[in-house]
Amino acid sequence: MTKTRVSLAVVKRLPKYYRYLGMIEEKGIIRVSSQELSAITGLTASQIRQDLNHFGGFGQQGYGYNVEELRSEIEKIIGINKSYKAIILGCGNIGKAIMNYKGFKSSGFNIVDVFDHGDKVGNKIFDYEIKDVDKLDEYLAENKPEIAIIAIPTEQAQKVCDRLVEGGIKGIWNFASVDLKLPKNVVLENVHLDESLYTLTYYMNNLFDYPGTKN
Amino acid sequence: MTKTRVSLAVVKRLPKYYRYLGMIEEKGIIRVSSQELSAITGLTASQIRQDLNHFGGFGQQGYGYNVEELRSEIEKIIGINKSYKAIILGCGNIGKAIMNYKGFKSSGFNIVDVFDHGDKVGNKIFDYEIKDVDKLDEYLAENKPEIAIIAIPTEQAQKVCDRLVEGGIKGIWNFASVDLKLPKNVVLENVHLDESLYTLTYYMNNLFDYPGTKN
DNA sequence: TAGATTGTTAATCGATTAACAATC
DNA sequence: TAGATTGTTAATCGATTAACAATC
Secondary structure, three states: OOOOOOOHHHHHHHHHHHHHHHHHHHOOOOEEOHHHHHHHHOOOHHHHHHHHHOOOOOEEOOOEEEHHHHHHHHHHHHOOOOOEEEEEEOOOHHHHHHHOOHHHHHOOEEEEEEEEOHHHOOOEEOOEEOEEHHHHHHHHHHHOOOEEEEOOOHHHHHHHHHHHHHOOOOEEEEOOOOOOOOOOOOEEEEOOHHHHHHHHHHHHHOHHHOOOOOO | OOOOOOOHHHHHHHHHHHHHHHHHHHOOOOEEOHHHHHHHHOOOHHHHHHHHHOOOOOEEOOOEEEHHHHHHHHHHHHOOOOOEEEEEEOOOHHHHHHHOOHHHHHOOEEEEEEEEOHHHOOOEEOOEEOEEHHHHHHHHHHHOOOEEEEOOOHHHHHHHHHHHHHOOOOEEEEOOOOOOOOOOOOEEEEOOHHHHHHHHHHHHHOHHHOOOOOO
């Protein structure tokens, strides 16, 4: 009995479940049925039950799901019960936005250091003294951060990515507009802002195709 | 003969085609086959031909596609040959990052004004004098921007969204962690950074499920 | 026990891939 | 004309939805 691969579509819905469960937990609601979850998330009850069952039988017939338990299970599945050491590459606009984003620390993400090159090295931005990207390799060997956040110009991204992989990084959150090449034991998640914006303009100009809020 | 709806999956691939075509056009390459495009994009040749044929027969049997022509067609399809007036709601980290992001203006996106409330009103950030969100409604009536970028805290997002819709906004690029409710003639595109980050940690913790760079 | 709701199997729907005739 | 490669139809694959037996 080999576990069957959980599809990307399912994985992308987990944060949504987590978010809504947090909201109803805060309201003091104890139990919830797939039908009620359907009403607030806009997904079908059937899909919700299918999705959750990939990870275990968290519900109970005739009762539904215990909100607190389900939320905590999903938290574990996503892996946000742990804490992570992250570094940021690039202290431009996006780098700064992430440095300063309170939401992360509270979810167990610790931005331990920030790298850039040239003039910027040594500057202090939001409590971070910018480190020299030329010394990245030694840094990785010594400090073993798990996550690297790429917020540097497109042209430099692949090169830095290679060094990150070499240095043992486990996950890369990439904000540069490139499809980075890396071995598949290092996880890549892209935030391609330009592609997102283009999707917006596409639908503004082709309203007929717009599926509504299904994305 | 009614046009059949173009699926979200196809629409999300258009920016990718656009980006790679730009790259090979810069190299001075004149023609390209679906097979060559397959090699650089990682998509199958069959899928590429299917995708492009949703929008017209841009290719030629025995020849392939003319790079410049195809790129320019996709540009029109996505709608980035036009220019857009955009406003930003919120001058926090993300608001600032977008204000300052050069890539946008060059693609025809003009950030004409930035709104916030309280102390921040009247401040000057990157050439923008922050306007009062309380005066948003009059502003919209007068200036008719097409795109609004929501970069304010989650709790306030829906309310501001309602006013944007009321004021005739055509597209919303939303950075707040909420599923905004709006009529389906207003286009919504979300950038949910927390969900993206959770996808990263999920796969870091469940490498078996990781599909590689298929997203 | 009766009612509710899950977990799970089967049916449907949609998207991707394969194949090939059309045609440059 | 022969070779190449598209446009398009058909086959396959996968994801979503529907249905219902299991069970709390």
